Amino acid sequence: MATVTLQNVRKSFGKTDVIHGIDLDIADGEFIVIVGPSGCGKSTLLRMVAGLETVTSGEVRIGGKLVNDVEPMDRDIAMVFQNYALYPHMSVFDNMAYGLKIAKTPRSEIEERVASAAELLQLEPYLHRKPRELSGGQRQRVAMGRAIVRKPAVFLFDEPLSNLDAKLRVQMRLEIKALQRKLGVTALYVTHDQVEAMTLADRMVVMNGGVADQIGKPLEVYADPQTAFVGGFIGSPPTNFLNAGLIPGLATGNTIGIRPEHLVLGADGRLQTTVAYTEALGAETLIHCRLPDGNQITARQDATQRIPAEGETIGIDWNDGDAMLFDAGGRRTGKV
Amino acid sequence: MEKRVTFKGIWLPILLVLPQIVITAVFFFYPAGQAVWQSLFIPDPFGLSMQWVGLGNFEYLFSDPYYRASFVTTAVFSILVTVVSMGVALYLALLADRLIKGAGAYRTLLIWPYAVAPAVAGVLWLFMFNTRVGVVSWYLGLLGYDWNHVLNEGEAMGLVVVASAWGRISYNFLFFLAGLQAIPKSVIEAAAIDGAHFWTRFRTIVFPLLSPTTFFLLVVNIIYAFFETFGVIHTITSGGPQQATTILVYKVFSDGFVGQDLGSSAAQSVVLLFLVSILTVVQFKFIERRVHY
Numbered sequence: 316m317a318t319v320t321l322q323n324v325r326k327s328f329g330k331t332d333v334i335h336g337i338d339l340d341i342a343d344g345e346f347i348v349i350v351g352p353s354g355c356g357k358s359t360l361l362r363m364v365a366g367l368e369t370v371t372s373g374e375v376r377i378g379g380k381l382v383n384d385v386e387p388m389d390r391d392i393a394m395v396f397q398n399y400a401l402y403p404h405m406s407v408f409d410n411m412a413y414g415l416k417i418a419k420t421p422r423s424e425i426e427e428r429v430a431s432a433a434e435l436l437q438l439e440p441y442l443h444r445k446p447r448e449l450s451g452g453q454r455q456r457v458a459m460g461r462a463i464v465r466k467p468a469v470f471l472f473d474e475p476l477s478n479l480d481a482k483l484r485v486q487m488r489l490e491i492k493a494l495q496r497k498l499g500v501t502a503l504y505v506t507h508d509q510v511e512a513m514t515l516a517d518r519m520v521v522m523n524g525g526v527a528d529q530i531g532k533p534l535e536v537y538a539d540p541q542t543a544f545v546g547g548f549i550g551s552p553p554t555n556f557l558n559a560g561l562i563p564g565l566a567t568g569n570t571i572g573i574r575p576e577h578l579v580l581g582a583d584g585r586l587q588t589t590v591a592y593t594e595a596l597g598a599e600t601l602i603h604c605r606l607p608d609g610n611q612i613t614a615r616q617d618a619t620q621r622i623p624a625e626g627e628t629i630g631i632d633w634n635d636g637d638a639m640l641f642d643a644g645g646r647r648t649g650k651v
Numbered sequence: 652m653e654k655r656v657t658f659k660g661i662w663l664p665i666l667l668v669l670p671q672i673v674i675t676a677v678f679f680f681y682p683a684g685q686a687v688w689q690s691l692f693i694p695d696p697f698g699l700s701m702q703w704v705g706l707g708n709f710e711y712l713f714s715d716p717y718y719r720a721s722f723v724t725t726a727v728f729s730i731l732v733t734v735v736s737m738g739v740a741l742y743l744a745l746l747a748d749r750l751i752k753g754a755g756a757y758r759t760l761l762i763w764p765y766a767v768a769p770a771v772a773g774v775l776w777l778f779m780f781n782t783r784v785g786v787v788s789w790y791l792g793l794l795g796y797d798w799n800h801v802l803n804e805g806e807a808m809g810l811v812v813v814a815s816a817w818g819r820i821s822y823n824f825l826f827f828l829a830g831l832q833a834i835p836k837s838v839i840e841a842a843a844i845d846g847a848h849f850w851t852r853f854r855t856i857v858f859p860l861l862s863p864t865t866f867f868l869l870v871v872n873i874i875y876a877f878f879e880t881f882g883v884i885h886t887i888t889s890g891g892p893q894q895a896t897t898i899l900v901y902k903v904f905s906d907g908f909v910g911q912d913l914g915s916s917a918a919q920s921v922v923l924l925f926l927v928s929i930l931t932v933v934q935f936k937f938i939e940r941r942v943h944y
Contacts, residue, residue: 365840365844366844367840367843367844386843387840387843387844388843388844388845388846388847388848392844393844394840394841394844396837396840396841397837398835398837400835400837400838400840400841401838401841402838402841402842402856403838403860404859404860413842413845413847413855414844414845414846417845417846417847417851418846461841461845465845
């Protein structure tokens with residue numbers, strides 16, 4: 316168990332700056348998710364905490380101790396990789412016991428720790444198999460087991476679920492959350508999937524182009540995005556962005572963002588639109604409408620509400636309290 | 652869907668494989684058959700008549716201490732060539748694998764020696780170690796060491812081993828480097844996080860994952876040392892001193908074409924034929940059942 320502190324952490328590869336100064340304080344036992352599109356530097360940031368990448372400038376502290384120049388093995392961390400990175404020539408047992416054997420842990424303790432991890436992860440029947448004889452989900456569990464048995468101060472996850480199919484991903488997501496709660500270990504989790512970020516995180520870090528756009532609790536970030544990027548990235552379907560000039564009483568050049576669930580369809584409204592097409596998802600239906608200026612806007616309706624037909628002309632409206640105003644640079648300037 | 656090419660008649664396929672069959676027949680089956688046939692006879696010195704001796708040539712051969720010594724020489728020579736060339740190649744491949752800048756140039760330079768024919772390689776090393784004018788032996792002389800591979804058996808063996816292994820390092824290097832680069836980087840990183848230092852990682856992760864490559868190279872290098880080092884030995888030591896570097900292949904040549912004992916030479920060829928068959932079977936069995944992780 317430990318805190319992790321990042322202080323103005325920067326990373327450059329040659330002349331290319333990848334991470335432009337990140338500050339982050341992670342409390343003991345906290346589950347932090349770093350989320351962002353590919354290429355935003357989130358994996359690089361995680362690898363710097365792991366010690367697999369050098370820190371160009373700034374400070375990384377684990378448990379209060381400066382670890383910029385500490386080898387990965389001495390940082391008291393464990394990492395789960397996207398491709399699991401299991402040792403292909405070793406059995407599941409040996410994969411999990413590897414770190415303990417190197418640390419010269421007594422044989423009886425190794426067996427005890429591996430057995431309890433295997434029990435926790437329902438891996439007991441597979442301990443003597445090789446990784447290639449396991450399914451994707453089982454390999455994922457072995458990778459987790461390898462991290463657990465070492466009882467590290469910090470868990471690092473690098474997109475651990477992205478190689479799994481959708482159903483298994485949901486299941487493993489829940490298991491990871493439950494496991495982290497149970498063990499109480501500080502966790503740093505990188506993903507490009509905003510649903511994983513929303514569901515797993517105590518606090519999430521939304522990264523964009525090497526900068527942390529916003530750090531906060533998932534629902535706070537969702538309700539109150541600080542930049543247009545965060546508003547667009549978090550939430551599915553994404554926030555609608557409208558040129559403020561379209562709406563009477565607002566200055567042009569600004570943008571307003573409204574979440575699909577906040578749009579109200581009706582005969583009247585501040586905007587008149589044509590329904591382009593609808594997507595019925597069961598419990599809800601997405602209604603994609605075309606605005607007079609050609610842009611598209613998406614509204615979400617519950618199954619109980621009336622669903623307009625494609626081609627129908629309808630009015631769209633919203634509460635001013637739900638509209639978010641962004642300036643030309645994408646910065647949040649407040650409510651409308 | 653049929654993916655293979657299919658032929659309607661029988662004549663076109665036969666015509667297409669004929670060149671290969673003819674070459675194999677003329678350059679392999681015919682001489683091999685001749686060797687087996689000749690190994691059962693002793694020809695007279697002028698080659699005018701042959702006397703049937705059955706397995707007499709083989710009996711004589713295996714009671715000959717020089718021939719038995721040649722087996723030992725071959726084993727020592729092959730093991731040394733294999734160990735030296737594979738060991739150095741693995742070391743260089745490990746270095747090249749870690750290299751980021753200039754890796755291309757480094758690799759290209761390391762591959763060059765492979766292009767040098769064994770006999771030419773032999774002459775190169777001979778020049779360097781020539782007891783009178785060789786640059787290395789001259790410097791050794793300055794250091795007070797009297798290098799003379801013409802008289803010293805150990806030095807002669809050392810020189811032919813180094814000259815044979817030298818060109819081979821390139822070949823082995825290529826395979827080792829490819830093998831190393833096939834190991835996922837994240838596996839190595841996982842081991843590093845698990846607490847394994849470089850040497851531990853090499854011993855417990857890298858080397859086991861490299862074992863298919865290593866075993867393949869082991870077989871290929873032994874076969875090389877057995878049969879393809881003739882040029883090196885011929886140019887450097889001609890099998891001497893006192894047959895200290897006469898490996899089996901060289902003895903076939905020296906007994907048959909220098910010593911004019913064609914019956915014994917043919918018998919030795921047959922023995923070698925057996926040896927190479929065994930090695931080839933081992934090699935093919937291995938390649939077919941190659942371990943994939």
